[in-house]
Structure formats: structure tokens, C-alpha cells
Amino acid sequence: MKAILQRLLGRLPIGWLQLTHNPMRFAAAVTGVAFANVLVFVQLGIMNSMGAATLRPYSFFAADIMISANDANALADGGNVARQWLLQALADPDVTDATGLFIGNVPWDRGEDDISLTTFGIDPGKVDFFAPAIASEAPLLEVQDSALLDRLARGLKRDEAAAIRPQSPLSFETQGRTLTVYSTFAGGGGFGGDGYMIVSDQTFLSFFPARNSAAPDHILLRLRPGADVSAVVKRLQTLISDPSLRIRSYPDAAQEELSFQQTKRPTGVIFGFGVLIGVLVGLVIVYQVLSTDVADHLREYATFKAMGYGPRFFAGIVLEEALILGVLGFIPGFAVGATMLTVMGKITTLPLAVTPSMAVTVLAGTVVFSALSGLIATRRLAAADPADLF
Numbered sequence: 001m002k003a004i005l006q007r008l009l010g011r012l013p014i015g016w017l018q019l020t021h022n023p024m025r026f027a028a029a030v031t032g033v034a035f036a037n038v039l040v041f042v043q044l045g046i047m048n049s050m051g052a053a054t055l056r057p058y059s060f061f062a063a064d065i066m067i068s069a070n071d072a073n074a075l076a077d078g079g080n081v082a083r084q085w086l087l088q089a090l091a092d093p094d095v096t097d098a099t100g101l102f103i104g105n106v107p108w109d110r111g112e113d114d115i116s117l118t119t120f121g122i123d124p125g126k127v128d129f130f131a132p133a134i135a136s137e138a139p140l141l142e143v144q145d146s147a148l149l150d151r152l153a154r155g156l157k158r159d160e161a162a163a164i165r166p167q168s169p170l171s172f173e174t175q176g177r178t179l180t181v182y183s184t185f186a187g188g189g190g191f192g193g194d195g196y197m198i199v200s201d202q203t204f205l206s207f208f209p210a211r212n213s214a215a216p217d218h219i220l221l222r223l224r225p226g227a228d229v230s231a232v233v234k235r236l237q238t239l240i241s242d243p244s245l246r247i248r249s250y251p252d253a254a255q256e257e258l259s260f261q262q263t264k265r266p267t268g269v270i271f272g273f274g275v276l277i278g279v280l281v282g283l284v285i286v287y288q289v290l291s292t293d294v295a296d297h298l299r300e301y302a303t304f305k306a307m308g309y310g311p312r313f314f315a316g317i318v319l320e321e322a323l324i325l326g327v328l329g330f331i332p333g334f335a336v337g338a339t340m341l342t343v344m345g346k347i348t349t350l351p352l353a354v355t356p357s358m359a360v361t362v363l364a365g366t367v368v369f370s371a372l373s374g375l376i377a378t379r380r381l382a383a384a385d386p387a388d389l390f
Contacts, residue, residue, distance in 0.1 A: 018293055019321055029289040030329045033366065036282030037333020038340065040362055043274035045341040045352045050268060052351040053190035054261045058254040060120065060131050060185070060198065061101070063220035064229055065089075065236070066253045070244040072218070073260045076103050076118065076192060080215035081245065088240050089219065094227040095236075099126040100216025102204045105193060108174055115155045118193040121204025129220055133185065134198070140166065140182040141200040147179050150187030153195020154349045175207050189349035191267065220250070279369055286325055286373035290318055294377050315378050322374030326366040333366075334359060 019026045057075055067085055072078025086098045102121035107114050122129060124141035137148055149170070151161035161184055164170045170181040179199075187196040205211055223232055229249045236247050248256065262268035294301070301314060338354040345352035 016320065016324060018297060018317075019324060025289070025292075029285065029325055030332070032285035032289075033282055033325050033329025033370070034331075034333040034336065036278050036285060037330055037362060037366060038337045039278030039281060040275055040365070041333065041337025041354060041358070042340055042344075043271050043278060044358055044362065045337070045344075045354065046350075047262065047268070047271045047275070048355065048358065049345075049350040049352045050191060050261060050271065051258055053188070054258050055254050056187060056190065057118065057120070057196060058250070060134060060187070060196070061122070061129055061220060062131055062135075062222075063129060063250040064223040064227075065095075065221040065233060066248055066250050067219040067221070067236075067240075068217075068246045068248075068253070070246055072246060073264070074257045075218070076105075078217070080212075080217060081219050082242075083214040083216065083219075085240050085242060085245065086219045089221055089236055092232060092235055092239060094223045094232045095221050096224050097126065097128060097222040099123050099129050099220050100201065100213075101218045101220055102201055102208075102211065103217045104204065104208050104211070106174055106179075106197060106207060108172055110155065110172075113155050115153060115195065116193045117150070117153065117195055117197040118190070119197045119199060119204065119207075121199050121201040124200045128222055137183045137185070141198065141203070143180075143182075144200075145177060145179055145203055145206070146199070147181045147203070148198040149181040149184050150195035150197060151184035152186055152188040152349055154189035155194055177207060179203075188351065191350075195349075279365060282329075282366065283369045283373055286322060286370045287376055289325065290321055290374055290377035293321065294318065315375065318374040318378045319371055322370040322377075323367060326370030327363075329370075330363050330366045334362070 019029075054074075067081055067089065069079035069081055081100075083100060086100065089095050090098055099122060104119050104121075106117045106119040108117060124138045127135050127138050130138045134148065140146055141148065149156075149161070149164065151158075151164070153161075160170070164181055164184050166182045171178055172181075173179075181197075185196075185198070189195055199207075201213065201216075205213055223229065233247055233249060237243075240247065246253075262272070304313065334354070341352040341354055344350070
């Protein structure tokens, strides 16, 4: 390492020699930086998984525009939308089809544990509104009390889910009715439920007798190929006589919910503060190590200063130490953080993993906060008089 640094720096790696002079302190410093990296990786992983879990249900359906109630900040939140607005939307020449989307939670008592399934009710005859991976299974929903089940649902055994097919369906009792699952799709557990289920709108209403077919949770619209979605949205906002409705493109609705979950919901704010705390922990640890190291070598620095070396020389040494601590602390932090997220992902079925962009972001952040700590630690040297340091 000494030879590599000497070649890179073009001088004796004083920072490396000072750090390794006390191996125990050096190991403790690297461990502290690694711990801060683990905190950041875990918090970022959870934040990313919340984003993926938020967007996942939008991928089950294919729509161009979504009409929701004014207070619908998420798919499962807010009031209902009168079906009459669906008919008004169809009056626009670019709108080719429309359907209502119902959403509710259906419990599944499995003896040891209950599974909560976020359930979507939709007209199975509107095949174009299903995502391509699910559209081929949509006709199965035309049978009353039939369903498509999330094979990645939390609490559902993988071999049990793999055995589900039209020839060998799975039936279970819920809310006083028997529901038969004829096929599966890929979803996964989220923060609001253990998995997902798709049924026909009629089956949905039979499970929720208090709900009305004239008041779905959302209205989905399909447009003719080549239509300008933003232009249609503006026309619909004028055409539909209820100004309180939220009329947005389908992708915009997904992104607005993502922003809401990450910045307005307590969980998103908490995870964001967790990332900040991890960064602050790393900043304090590196600063403490470098500040102590500077204090321990004040006489050596005083000699260099008396010989005419300027602030840039001392800043270079301390920054060298900071970058060494940051990079060496990142390596074990990355390994431990990735392992923890993988284990947590398997237990929770949440999409928890270290992505390449996350790794690059954390590495860059580690280098930056290490360098910042180093610059703060050099202030004492800059203001010191060589004569006072002996």
C-alpha cells in the first residue's frame, strides 16, 4: 500500500504512515467509518425498497390517464370517484376506453399467520387495461369468486404458489366466501400489505357489499395511439364538471405517490433522517480521528511549517488520511450492508438490495464527508504559529 500511494502521490505517503503508526486506532477508525456506511446502506436500501413497493402495483395495469378523488395521495387512499365521470371522459375523441378500479384489503387466515392482500377489482373484459404479463390470465377472472394471486406474497410458500394453475387451483375461505385462485403473478410484499390479489369487479363487490359499482376508487383511461396525453388531460379537466378531481397521466400519478410516500408519510421522513444520521456519524468519527492525529503530530507539523511548507501541504496530508479512511471504511461497510439487505429482503420479501447506483452514491458520499472532516481538522494547523507548537 505504501508503494502504491507513493506512486500516486509522487511523495512519501505521510498520511498513510501516520495512520498505520497506531494500528489499534487505525482499525477502530476504519470500523467506525464502516459502521456509518452500514447505517447509510440499510437506510437507503429501505428507502429504495419503499419506492419500488410504491410503484409496483402501478405495473399491474396499463393505462394512459387516471382520474382520482382530490384526497387520493396513494392508490389505496382517498375517496371514491363517481362512475359518471367515466362516461364524460369517453366523450373526448382521443379516449378509446375506460374502466373503474376498486381497491381493498382482503384477509387470508392461514392458521399460524394471517395474510393481508391488497386486492384490485377490475372488469376482466377490459384486457387492454392489464399489464402484458397479466393480460393472458385476465379471462380466468370472468368466473365468479376467482382470483389471480401474488406468488411472492409474504407468508405464502413458494412451492405452494408454484403449484397453482387452472388445472390445480387453490381455494380458501375469506370474509364468509370461498375464493378460488387459478393463476399467479409476480408482486411481492409491501409496506401496506403482505402481497396483492386481482379479482373481477363483480367478485370484489361481493366481498365488499358496502361498496357500490357506481363509485370505484379510480378511473383508468386508454387513449388512441399517438394521442398527446398532456393535451387530453387538460381537455378532460375542462370537460369533466367536477374541478376537485385529480386528472393525471398514469405515470405522473405513480410519481406523485412516490413523492408523497417519501416526503410526507412518516416512514419516508424517518428513513431520510436515518441516512442523514449515518452521514453525521461518519463525519464525526473521521473528524475525531483526524483531529486527534493532528494533535499527536503537532511538533512534526511545526517543523514542516518552520521549513516553509504552506497550508496546502498540510491539507494534502490530512486529506490523504481522510480519503484512506473513507475508502477502506467503505469496503467492509459495503459488504456488511449488502449482506444485511439481502437477508432482510428474504425475510420481508421487500426489494431490498444494494444497487450499483446506490454503491456509487455511498462511496462518493463517504469520500466527500471524509474530505470535509479532513478540511475541518486542518484549521488548527492553519492558525498555529510554529514557535507556539514546540
